[in-house]
């Protein structure tokens with residue numbers, strides 16, 4: 348059943364990666380969802396419960412079903428948190444936010460007569476159909492009719508919001524193969540997932556935050572068979588995990604500066620082309636690797652309000668699904684499956700250790716996944732876990748394992764706080780400093796100021812100038828070029844820094860005129876249309892205006908490659924190479940000016 352290729356070209360979720368079936372679209376499967384979604388009453392039997400397909404006996408395997416309610420398992424702490432973002436309270440220990448999302452029965456499950464084994468009992472409980480005392484409580488439980496936007500509001504928006512304020516955040520989807528992780532994290536055109544919704548939100552927040560400047564970078568990696576590959580750079584294979592004072596990081600990973608939602612999504616779409624997918628008997632396009640999409644956010648206040656640079660990271664993770672013995676795999680698929688299961692087992696062990704709250708050894712190093720998630724899981728940021736599950740009786744035990752994992756995760760304490768200000772290391776600060784120096788040089792150039800001009804050089808130049816007007820002319824031309832290159836570089840740097848179009852701070856007009864600003868109106872080739880899933884079927888649109896075009900250059904930073912790449916339609920102004928030109932030409936021209944005045 349396994350497909351032949353592992354690293355093959357696929358159509359990304361942003362190009363309808365997953366084929367939509369009547370059972371994968373929120374609108375077309377509404378009848379099924381109504382049958383599956385149960386608002387209360389564990390005793391009410393489902394439509395399928397009477398279909399008599401033999402699953403009834405299997406599902407009552409009492410050994411596998413706890414007879415006690417999981418309410419007792421929280422050691423006195425309330426097992427149910429507030430779903431409205433209360434997990435982000437500051438001070439004191441908080442817990443990981445845990446959300447459960449049901450998917451509808453798949454066509455396959457339906458046709459083979461699967462019954463509903465687990466259901467959402469209200470919006471906080473998951474209950475077992477065959478053993479109603481077995482229930483699990485979470486921050487929020489979404490039935491199969493919920494759309495991703497609703498899940499986003501509860502499970503991701505608070506994390507995104509605080510990430511924009513300087514607190515690291517991680518949102519990840521966990522569940523068995525074909526339970527809906529990729530549907531939830533990536534989605535498709537009809538139903539954007541958490542990642543595109545988060546990206547849209549990030550740019551909206553920038554728009555709604557006049558007075559702050561932002562610089563955004565993204566990276567995208569996969570962990571395939573315990574090997575880290577850079578999805579934004581096909582040459583970045585088998586990358587190494589390193590550690591510094593700030594935590595673990597991937598050495599040499601490519602980071603791209605992003606300027607609009609469409610720009611960020613284009614990188615994900617490109618990255619998805621390189622992600623490993625393959626088929627198993629549960630999922631035609633099963634993810635064979637864990638992926639981590641990271642948004643690095645730097646921000647600082649303008650001018651007098653300047654309070655240093657704040658840096659934070661938002662990790663959006665789509666895990667590969669665990670595979671049971673029922674998953675029919677051979678050869679390569681089996682090998683992949685065993686790597687997937689091993690790393691998820693380590694994640695389970697790490698979560699288990701952390702949930703015990705004791706100072707025991709936590710085996711982060713046993714897998715690349717836990718190593719990379721170390722600083723998130725050890726409580727230095729907000730963590731939101733979205734467990735995706737199927738109600739199907741044929742997957743009852745696997746779903747039960749997911750629920751137990753989710754319950755343990757709920758007991759992990761976190762102490763998220765705002766990141767330290769990292770003034771000197773920040774890229775936004777580097778750009779701001781460079782812009783300021785260049786502006787001073789430009790001012791000097793315009794006003795013909797004499798700075799550090801050596802009288803001997805002036806005399807020598809005077810002599811040279813006397814040799815002929817031709818040379819003078821050529822120097823004037825050099826100066827014009829220098830000025831143009833300088834202005835172009837200032838513009839290019841300022842365009843990388845994102846500001847709200849609502850910025851009205853006096854004295855900033857000249858800067859923001861060049862900067863990439865966003866407004867709710869307008870459209871151009873860099874804009875993105877996010878069509879959100881909503882019950883009414885009315886697409887909600889957002890487009891971002893790119894007021895200026897970008898140029899291309901390469902910027903290097905310690906430990907990673909930072910690239911400002913060029914989008915289709917952008918104009919190359921060649922300022923990357925011209926960046927060094929001003930220093931050379933300036934002095935020559937200034938000398939010309941000075942000498943002529945002698």
Ligand SMILES: Nc1ncnc2c1ncn2[C@@H]1O[C@H](COP(=O)(O)OP(=O)(O)OP(=O)(O)O)[C@@H](O)[C@H]1O
Pocket residue numbers: 365366367368370371372373449450451453491522523524525526527528529530531630632633634635666667668669735
């Ligand atoms: N909430 C949902 N509503 C409708 N369809 C869904 C939902 N969740 C998942 N599906 C559909 O179920 C199928 C499997 O989902 P998906 O590929 O997201 O699973 P997965 O957990 O990522 O699997 P794997 O671990 O194998 O990659 C897809 O066809 C998807 O469209």
